[in-house]
Amino acid sequence: MGNIRILDEKTINKIAAGEVIEKPASIVKELVENSIDSGAKEIIVEVKNGGISYLKVSDDGCGIDNEDLETAFLRHATSKIKNEKDLESIATLGFRGEALASIAAVSKVEMISKKSDDSIGSRIEIEGGKILSKEYCGSKNGTTITVKDIFFNTPARLKFLKSPSKEGMYITEIMQNLALSHVDISFKYYLNDKLIFATKGDGDLKSVLLAIHGREVIKNLIQLNHIGNIATIKGYIGNSSIAKGSRSGQSIFVNKRYIKNKTITAAIETAYKSILTINKYPFFVVELYVNPEFVDVNVHPAKSEVKFQDDNGIFKDVYNGVKNALLSQNLIVDIQESKQNLLKEIPKIDYEQQKISIDFDMNESIKEERTIFNNNYENRKENNCVDKKKEETIYNNNVEDITKKIDDKISFKIPKFEPLTIIGQMHFTYIIAEGENELYIIDQHAAHERICYEKYFDEYKNTGIYSQSLAVPIIIDLSISEKQLVLDNIDFFKQFGFEIEEFGGNSISIRSIPVIYGNPNTKELFMEIMSILNNVNNERTNIIDKTIYTLACKSAIKAGDKLNYKEMFELIDRLRYCENPYTCPHGRPTIIKMTVNELEKKFKRIQ
Template sequence: MSKIRILDDDVISKIAAGEVIERPASVVKELVENSIDANSTNINIEIENGGITYIKVSDDGSGIEKDDVEIAFLRHTTSKIQNENDLYNIKTLGFRGEALASIAAVSKVEMITKTNKDIIGTRILVEGGEIIEKTECGSPNGTTIVVRELFFNTPVRLKFLKTPSREAMYVTETVQNLALSNENISFKYKNNGKLVLATKGDGILLNVIISLFGKQVKDNLLEVLYEEDCIKVRGYIGNNALGKSNRNFEFLFVNGRYVKNKIINSAIENVYKSYSTGDKFPFYVIKLEIDPQIIDVNVHPTKAEVKFQNEQQVYKIVYKAIQNAFQTINTIPQITFTPNVFINKEDNKYNDCIQKKIEFNYETLCENNNYNKERFQIKEDTQNRYFANNFYEYFENKEKNIKTMEIIDNSNNLLLPKLIPVAQIHLTYIIAEGEKELYIIDQHAAHERILYEKYMDEYNNTSIQSQALLNPKIIELSNVEKQLVLENIKNFGKIGYVIEDFGGSSISIRSVPVIYGNPNYIELFYEVLNQVTMNSNNFYNSIDKIIYTMACKSAVKSGDKLTYSEMNKLIEDLRKCKNPFSCPHGRPTIIKMAYEELEKKFRRVL
């Protein structure tokens, strides 16, 4: 066994830095929080190369006295707490005295600071935790810190950083959270010299939300304002129109600190679900002001979690606050039905996708436009008589070698047999005649499979075809969403979306994919963006689900009438699929029934 040794100070500093400083966004968070604690009213953040090579944070706060400048870079030195009792009454964002020491241990830091009592400012240079230089210099009141070459002395940490654009996105998320939590502070944030976001600092939370997420959110926000037992809840929550496909738009702040908390989150979501339709998550910016003595923020290295002394009480108060906000609007009660207990829960995930109806004309898919376009369908008032008179005659002479109805399984079939469409029923299923069986085809599932394979082939070979819009569509995104789109602009091009930066928080969609069914292309764009977000912002890992979504949105739906030629074309296209037996979600596209089984049902055979 190796001998136990005491680690030297350099190793200890790097280990400690690893707990606090994970990436450039961590540096920005720690420096900006120091600026906030210094009572700043204006904070400017600049980064280059994703913050890997350059980060600058400047403020107009109280500054650091010249005699304390060197001490500030030592571990566990702080002006924010004095003794153990202060840990139970924390009113500042920082309190451990680790931030500057941890940053300086793994980078090259330059700091210029001045208090209003000092005549001249102080400049200090620190590299890898070692003070290189300290001089006097001219400076306005406040502090400016420049961090260069992050992880220059820990190459392993540097190697595990993401691309500069991805690291910049993490910084944007961090600045966004800090701006939302401090509406009384003016923030300006630049990435590679370009302004990404700016807030006024006028103390109005709604103005911050609009500046970050666009004007379109304003009309769909409900104000939250409630106080009980010395716990104040305030902020905004979106109505059903702002529902999101993920939790990336849930912003919770406790005493000015951005945190994650399952108790509060469940209280908000439980109320939201009772007033919304569909399987969406709420958009909210909610702030709790609570006695610091009944919460513990010292439970996580990055202070991203808090514990409450009485979680049940907090849940109840937050629940009431959100419920009161929703009760201010008129809502029509939604009637819901208990689903059949025998329905597979996995299948239910796709009901929304299957049931939504869009305009669709399958005739555009027909290879020959002069093909017979007669509608082969049964008039409603003669339907029963038709089946009573003709059904037996139609199937009487068929062979009887298969015993039961079954889902077509690809283990025994390489391709579907030649099928002749007979009728469309319930505007959902196609009845088709095979040589030995009766076939029932789910028109949506079948078309979804056809389009999925078509779009996937186009994507893998070159890219999905696109068509230019007569008038480009300008849409506003959050700053994080916009950075994600711009980072993946070539990938969006491969699925048919030609996108350009339109300045501010906007993008311009100039071309959209050529897909069937004329779906809402902007809604589809948001669906694609959500899929990428839900897959850790990785476009490549999301492509299967993106193509699923495109196929689902553009496929013929339940309720769409098909002509005989359209039914025939759909069946023929399905036969050409590599896997014609299920839709991309795994639902069967087709089932069959032996003619002998029909004859047994009518007691024609024993």
């Protein structure tokens, strides 16, 4: 006798519920999404004990007709779509008609609802999918659902729930994203009788961000506003000050639906490349608006993923939107805001010392010295703060042919900050300079690394990296697998300026190397690039990026290198024309500044 049978309705519902309802946060998500779809202007969510024993969602939306009350809890019962065709352009958050049935199958539910046209409301009570009672009752307009004892009839699932505080955290995260994605609705969210946040529903995303993430985040946001080929990109991205060690500060909304999506995350993080340090993730709340016909929302049981018709197009639109927003910003770190507040480190001078220095100040010889300094200073100012045309002549007369080609291109670009007057070099590491109203400190290595990085990147994209022939080829001995790796990647090395030939045994001969400043150790550089190639975890774009970083890093002047004025001047000038002059390729700042106003405050000239 055969032993395959159709399961009974109750078991089917419990299995289906398992897909939709994973934890209390899934119930909150489904109920609030229903409230949003109902056209509510105000949604109140109350949660106790991580939602495991109690949660309540009430709204002032359209309400449910008395006649529809039981139907709403049946599987595949929905008012949001009518047929298969409607699936192609879904404009509501819900569409499957599964959520209420799934919730009711695994908990104890009470729903009270009233439509604004009706004079009386209705109440229904369901436990484990079974209707216990239904009656008319007094009610305000809208719907209130109370869910108690989740998974009371599926102990195996109950066991897998985390602690109430952890489950509460999941709910908070979901609530934050629901509020962020619907800024025209006022949300009030209580956890264990404590108001966690309230939003005004005034349509302003920044005010919701303030309610949820606080003032520090608000101060460090960059607005997005980009119309791409497929998607319109809106929202906010954070600067490096609010980047995190994890992806917890990231929200993506597609047509107001909170989702997770690798393509969009990758596009945003790629745009941030070389702005953030390694292991730092950007903060962002990114909204995409896409024609519903080009996006399939029916691909995940919890509706938390979507599929785009053109993933590449979405990547490009998001990348461009974020990149443009980042480039439009002046990302020079304020000395005041930088973590190591340098000026605070200066020890206070005690009164006795101060007196001595004042006495000294009155000394004639010191006064004289100061005049000399001032004269020098004025001369220097004249020498350095030349007009743009003069600057370019000095600059162009002093560069080699190869770099000139690129510099010609650079001169069409717009400088990212004002021309600076060099004051001097400190510690053979920092260039001190002044602008019209600001004092600037430039990290010479980080700045030069950025310049070299962009130069090599440009060369790589356009012509391949310029190479120089060696008078005497360098022979390098390798292991069998290393040699194979090099031979398999001859063209890759060529693009980076290395001309390589096979030499007897396990050796190779390097005939040309990339044009690099200074005197780098060729073998060391070559082996470093090989180890990038050898790392199986590196993807192709990553390999190219890392190789360019390596060339830039080896090329850049080091901390401790003494620079003359001309060198400092050229360095700053080239930095001004970089696409992103504010950080080195690893995301560390290249330049910090302080305004005259801030200096005067420090010296108590002004309050």
